[in-house]
Amino acid sequence: MVLAQTTEARRALAAEVTQGAMLIVGxxxxxxxxxxxxAVRYALRPVTSLADALRQRNPEDLTPMQTPAPDELRPFVGAINSFMTRLDLRVVRLQQFIADAAHQIRTPLTALAAQVDMLDADAMSEADRERTRRIKRRTGELAKLTNQLLSHAMVIHRAGVVQLEVTIW
Known part of the structure; x- marks a missing residue:
């Protein structure tokens, strides 16, 4: 019967047990x-599907989302829907503002141009006729600039809506 063990044998046994334990732990x-x-991927699947639904939406589609969501995400979907509703209202107000601005600016310019056209050039001195021509020219320039600015505002506003068609000549 052997009761003693060499130090070298104990070290070898300890190294073997340690390596086995490290392999199991690894x-x-x-x-x-x-x-x-x-588990995290499975738990975040509803968030991923919500993100995909948002990513696939048309930028002009501001209707509330109908994507089913778990209870934890319903406040988030509600906040998104509330934001899109407010944004849609803002877009409608912007369109109304541009239309109102166009009417409010173009109407007086058209009336001014009509008044200048109705002036009797025969009853005027040459200096008055020259002033009338300048008023007419400046009114036309102002009307053109106003139309360009309002058209530019509408183009910028509808930039995402415009669909271009490629034509090959």
Whole structure:
């Protein structure tokens, strides 16, 4: 019967047990990380589907989202829907403002141009006729500039809506 063990043998046994334990711990850590990754991915699937639904929406589509969502995401979907409703209202107000501005600016300019056209050039001195021509020219320039600015505002506002068609000549 042998009761003694050499120091070298004990060290070898300890190294063997340590290596086995480290291998088991490494495998367990790897399985734990993989399991955690899969669990998080599964848990975030509703968030991913909501993000996909938002990403696939047309930029002009400001209607509320009808994407089913779990209880945890309903406040988030509600906030998105509320934001889109407010944004849609703002777009409508902007369109109304541009239309009103166009009418409010163009109407007086048209009336001014008509008044200048009705002036009797025969009853005027040459200096008055020259002033009338300048008024007419400046009124036309102002009307053109106003139309360009209002058209530019509408183009900028509808930039995402415009669909261009390629024509090959």
């Amino acid at each position: 495998v367990m850590v790897g399985l734990g990380l993989a399991g955690t990754f899969l």
